[in-house]
Amino acid sequence: MLRIVFLVLLFVNLAYFAWAHWIDVPRLPPVNEAIAKLPRLKLAEEVPPDQRPPAKAAEQSAADAAAACLSVGPFADQENSAHAAALLRAKGFDPRPRTEQGQLSSGYWVYISGMKTQADTDRALVTLEHSGIKDALVMPESPDSGRRVSLGLYTERSRAERRAQSVRQASGLDTEVTERKLPGTVYWVDLTPPPGTTAVPLQDLFAEGVSSRIAVQPCPAAGHAGSANGADSTASIGRTRGPANANPPARGASRAILR
Secondary structure, three states: OHHHHHHHHHHHHHHHHHHHHHHOOOOOOOOOHHHHOOOOOOOHHHOOHHHOOOHHHHHHHHHHHHOOOEEEEEEOOHHHHHHHHHHHHHOOOOOEEEEEEEEEEEEEEEEEEEEOOHHHHHHHHHHHHHOOOOOOEEOOOEOOOEEEEEEEEEOOHHHHHHHHHHHHHHHOOOOEEEEEEEEEEEEEEEEOOOOOOOOOOHHHHHHOOOOOOOEEEEOOOHHHOOOOOOOOOOOEOOOOOOOOOOOOOOHHHHHHHEO
16 A cells, blocks of 8 residues: 555656756746846956956045135134144135135124115104114115115124014015125135045034134135135125115214124
8 A cells, every 4th residue: 555655656757857857947038138238247267358447547536536626705804814833724624725815894884774864764763663673774775775774783693683573573674684795805614524534523613612604615716716815806804795786874874783
């Protein structure tokens, strides 16, 4: 009996083996014409020497990528620029000072505009006074900006915005905030990040007292870069820019209302 069972199992296995190898042969997957035309990937050692890219060209490309020049700034004064350069040098950078002529931020001006006549200006002053705002100053009329009433000059934009919001709520008058610009020399620190470094540690500079208004941008082209004597290019201190034709307060008024 056992012999019969053994022979039956042997026959079944032989039949399955024959069916799997000669009858149920798996079909080859269809050929993708788009992929079939692609070149086969090769190791560098498999490429013939005359077809390999020049080693110097590859090295030069890598060197050019690593030698990207970055500019940190702009700084309003040389002392702050030198302080930032010293901190960057201590972190492994090779900072190079650069100057150029630009627009310096001297604060944020809060004012009311849109008054067409002297009567409009007088009504605005009365409204402000009735709202408890007694430090407003009427600015000289100009062809470009018309009539304006100054409400203060602030060193920080956040304080200027709070002042403008307070005046709006108290008087209902529409107030504006503009960054005041003055021409002058601005300072930059150019540098090339050391190998393995991809970013300039601005937060570390801020923690050491460097101006928080600076940013990082690519260095200018060689033909447009400034020098110790200054260059005829434009830069601004701070990220927020006001209208180019905004008239700042008169000098006497600026000293009186600087916050």
